[in-house]
Amino acid sequence: MKPSHTPLKLTEQGSSSETSLSHLIIHLLKGPLYSDVKPKLWNALLDQLQQVRDYLLVINLALFFDEAEGYAFLRQIEAENSEDPLPRLITRRPLGFAMSVLCILLRRWLSEHDTKAGEVRAIIERSMIHQELGLYLPELRNEAKSSDKIDKHIEQAIELGLVRILKGDREKLEILRITKALINAEWLGDLNDRMKQYKQHAGLLLEDDENV
Numbered sequence: 001m002k003p004s005h006t007p008l009k010l011t012e013q014g015s016s017s018e019t020s021l022s023h024l025i026i027h028l029l030k031g032p033l034y035s036d037v038k039p040k041l042w043n044a045l046l047d048q049l050q051q052v053r054d055y056l057l058v059i060n061l062a063l064f065f066d067e068a069e070g071y072a073f074l075r076q077i078e079a080e081n082s083e084d085p086l087p088r089l090i091t092r093r094p095l096g097f098a099m100s101v102l103c104i105l106l107r108r109w110l111s112e113h114d115t116k117a118g119e120v121r122a123i124i125e126r127s128m129i130h131q132e133l134g135l136y137l138p139e140l141r142n143e144a145k146s147s148d149k150i151d152k153h154i155e156q157a158i159e160l161g162l163v164r165i166l167k168g169d170r171e172k173l174e175i176l177r178i179t180k181a182l183i184n185a186e187w188l189g190d191l192n193d194r195m196k197q198y199k200q201h202a203g204l205l206l207e208d209d210e211n212v
Helices: 016-030 039-047 049-058 097-114 126-134 143-159 185-189 191-211
Strands: 061-066 071-076 122-125 163-166 169-175
Touching: 016 039, 016 049, 016 071, 039 049, 049 061, 097 122, 097 126, 097 143, 097 169, 122 126, 126 143, 126 169, 143 163
Parallel strands: none
Antiparallel strands: 061 071, 122 169, 163 169
């Protein structure tokens, strides 16, 4: 007698919740979910939060969910002492020197914004990123090349979900609340040491340039 294999189902076939749950899983696998960008999917997540968590657990993923801030994203559950670990579904993206600096700057600006009363959204000028990040990149001596390079780093920050361009004004960007979670306590714990190292790196490059 053959053993029966019951396939894992998201929900009952043909139900409206099946579509919602399927869409949720696919969207989260592609990237973060924001309440203000996809309100229908966000409401579906609120309704089926435990179902989503249970399904993701099967494929070794954890849901990082913050209802107050309005975002959700996935993290890989790291296997401990497993002889046959599951393949990673979320690849690690190593950051270069400039992107590491930009991430720290964005996290710092968001923290500074949160200490002030007033505007809820943390809005920064593109020129502010160019000015601050440029201090750590003295090797970019050509102004045009420097601007293009920094703009590429800004685009990468957008792809990572740290910032987004304001509608109708490409010179202004919003630092997204998810930055707090992505640039987490582990980063912040040695933030000062990182910044000192980066400043030292920039200073050495300037000294080498002067000695040429």
